[in-house]
Amino acid sequence: MSFSPLVDELIESLRCLPGVGSKSAQRMALQLLERDRYSAARLSKALTASLDGVGRCQQCQNLAEQDICKICTNERRNTGVICVVETPSDLMAIEQSGNFNGRYFVLMGHLSPIDGIGPEEIGIDKLLRFIAEASIHELILATNSGVEGDATALYIADLLDGSDILVTKIAHGIPVGGQLGYVDGSTLSHALAGRKPVED
């Protein structure tokens, strides 16, 4: 027993969303059809429009509606620094912190040989071309901490070994407002290893 074919197809389609199982998908489909047809139409339209209109920036690989994204073409930004992140949402998080004024390069993933993701898949060649064209003085590695993220950062740092570009990595340690008692051991080790002299 099932709903009508169209409702079944809608439920099945909703399951492609991350974190949505069959029960949630059913709830979403029924809510849209019973109570919120306006939003359903809007969602359908937004999906089509963004599929048609959103591609990737040819320079930094970020999601963009133009060939080159707004951050890359912004002349007010510091063109001497590139920050390497894994995903557009990492980029967004850094943008929202408001403390970085350089440009980005979005890997759209991290090295993961077991899944067949090598340097080519994450656009390392594009990154090197970008670095060469932009004549930067610093490359900030802001990949996620974790085995794959760290390996990706190391790989990129190795590639630039011997060049005169300063390669840095963002700090890992205790989050601001975090309490030592609730922080995991690995983070604490990083925080201890990354200690700095107290400045007056």
Next chain:
Amino acid sequence: MSFSPLVDELIESLRCLPGVGSKSAQRMALQLLERDRYSAARLSKALTASLDGVGRCQQCQNLAEQDICKICTNERRNTGVICVVETPSDLMAIEQSGNFNGRYFVLMGHLSPIDGIGPEEIGIDKLLRFIAEASIHELILATNSGVEGDATALYIADLLDGSDILVTKIAHGIPVGGQLGYVDGSTLSHALAGRKPVED
């Protein structure tokens, strides 16, 4: 700072889904655009198709692609019994239990005067017409337990008071496999009040 206008609109549209906040919506939008454009196109199509094709059964108010739904027109079903439920997913749950062979009436909600939902909004007039036309002998009330659901059930039962239709209500008690120690007091009270003599 935000993503491009199209991506922002997609994120905003995804927030209409129940249980989806701004962070989840962002995650969904980026996943669809970065990795799963095929599913996004499928979802958009399914939304449009079901908005165009799915309406309500004119007899039982269930979601249906035809004027009268498949359950109402199924000649193998017992036409003498109608089970009143609040939503299509309640109907589906009873169908999946496989123990009911009558027809349904879907209220699409429950009486809730404070939200402006009276007998007309949940289609009580349609229910009475359906009952009269179908010449049933039993009406099963399967509204959710809770103040509004119980009030709705009582209201319908009152309307049929004096007719020769048997009005019943599904049993509330301990779930099968449930442990007494973990069941809430209200359910236990219902279970005790609804006790039955042990049959040999």
